[in-house]
Amino acid sequence: MYDDHGLFIDGEWRRASSGATVPVINPFDGSTLGAIPSASSRDLDDALEAAQRGFRAWRAVPGWDRAALLRRIADEIRHRATDGARLMTLETGKPLAESKGEFNAMADQFDWYAGDACRVFGHTLDGRDAATRLHVRFDPVGPVAAFTAWNFPGLLPARKIAPALAAGCSIVIKPSEEAPSATYVIVEAALAAGLPRGVLNVVTGDPPAISAHLIGSPVIRKVSLTGSVPVGKQILRMCADGVKRVSMELGGHAPVLVFEDADPVAVGTLCARTKFRNAGQVCISPSRFYVHQSIKAAFEQAMADVASGLRIGNGLAAETEFGPMTNERGRARALTLVDDAVKKGATLRAGGRIPPELTSGFFFQPTVLADVPEHADIMTCEPFAPVAPIASFSSFDEVIGRANNVPFGLAAYVFSNSLSVATRASEALESGMVGVNDMLLASAEIPFGGAKESGIGREGGQLGIRDYLEPKYIKFRLQ
Known part of the structure; x- marks a missing residue:
């Protein structure tokens, strides 16, 4: 061409x-x-x-x-x-x-x-x-x-x-x-x-x-x-x-709020599948996961299981679920963000490195980080990478404040079976788009764009x- x-x-x-x-x-x-x-x-x-x-x-x-x-x-x-x-x-x-x-x-x-x-x-x-x-x-x-x-x-x-x-x-x-x-x-x-x-x-x-x-x-x-x-x-x-x-x-840095009444395994699986789409290089990609402390362990395990099980390889191959990142600068940034988070106290639950069997091209493993502190760079800077940082919360007001504490406001996500909680959270989030119990936001008929x-x-x-x-x-x- x-x-x-x-x-x-x-x-x-x-x-x-x-x-x-x-x-x-x-x-x-x-x-x-x-x-x-x-x-x-x-x-x-x-x-x-x-x-x-x-x-x-x-x-x-x-x-x-x-x-x-x-x-x-x-x-x-x-x-x-x-x-x-x-x-x-x-x-x-x-x-x-x-x-x-x-x-x-x-x-x-x-x-x-x-x-x-x-x-x-x-x-x-x-x-x-x-x-x-x-x-x-x-x-x-x-x-x-x-x-x-x-x-x-x-x-x-x-x-x-x-x-x-x-x-x-x-x-x-x-x-x-x-x-x-x-x-x-x-x-x-x-x-x-x-x-x-x-x-x-x-x-x-x-x-x-x-x-x-x-x-x-x-x-x-x-x-x-x-x-x-x-x-x-x-x-x-x-x-x-x-x-x-x-x-x-x-740019965006979409928070995901998972409340205590959500199914941690089903939501964790959905979040992982969405996060690692296009190798995390999506402006509305879920990129900060705030999970209620009562379901945190099960959610983390579900995300880690998906990340570890994705078939990585050539995007042209029918069996491939996860391809390389598009450029080397993105991969270098992913490595830097992971190293910074681990140094500041995060736990690596899956991935975090270049796949040893795929050293050519720009491959990076789907990555899950647990117990990520708010002062880690990945919690305040748009990652645009296949790295999922997870943190826990205990109260509604606390998690809304943390979710809104960045200059970005493109997309956000809420998971709860309570209509009251979901409504209050979706209205309180400072974001141009909010998905409630759903992560597929983009389509031709909706107004796509952000706040802040x-x-x-x-x-x-x-x-x-x-x-x-x-x-x-x-x-x-x-x-």
Whole structure:
């Protein structure tokens, strides 16, 4: 795929004008899968000009026609899912079943926003006298610059491209250089569906240089980011100079509150299966486990049993349940967090090291830590790794205070058979999303996003399209 794809600008694939490239690495064995272009400033200017032209044409397309095209894109993505999932697994290491599931979720985004494309409602108010009419309409905000991460390299771009197109915006998107192929599949699907030139443009290369160039351009009127909190803060500063519309889904550190009436084995098993999905590299991954002291031992054992029993290996193999981490820096961070927690008093219940039989690539064992103190780094820093720290609690107020005592607020989870306890806890947690006796939060129809430093705005659901629309008030006086 890398030989035939690269930068996608004004409806055409091209190489970087400078000839510069970036390697794409297979995390299973560290081999090089290929190389993608590193865009120059000239390439970025071309993408901006294309997006400006594309916006002028696309905004005039009726919502019903945009909706029909988005549905065709969804169908085309599904047709390409088998080959696309294999490439995604090669780039990220995630098991093939997870990659296939992600392609279905990508298509769902376009199906959902197809419905929204023809349901952008304005409204009319009566004036204060008989000759006055007050109208409010919603226009597309303009060309969009979007930046996505590598952990869900298909779903994250789809969450930005689909609402932008539905609203009537053009978009320049920079996918992760570590896993670009799923974005290329979206482009192929859009081409097959008949998307006009310039509406969707893709650039890759040096992230700081690309973000500075695109955000600094007056062409771009809205910026969307999925990334870390530090990167989000930097992007916000850059957007301030141009007073650009911003939406961001940033880091999380999701607390899991397991109350004394929950089944510790069933909940511990579910938590482990969810925690180790995508090798723990999930923004809403459960990442701090607070378990009532009366059921702590059984919960820890259930998590440790799952962690020790997962089949680790090549994501392309049918039997693999747990693949490598996507990059070496993530694995190094996991090792550092585990060592810090153990030094501060935590007990290693499972994993914690590089598998001795898998020394090539970026493998790290699924890890469970018990009795983790609050001052351990893993309890305050987003781990983004397959490491599950467990601590105990004794009272409701105590655990709510500990759960909220971080700057993150993306997701949280509550397990209790008491409606009263579950309701009080879900309402008290400072988080944009809460799962009660359930950990599958993400779907196209819900507003995905966080509170506090975990983000601004929402992706998906009836709120998702709003960040791509500008309200306009028009006052009429009848003559």
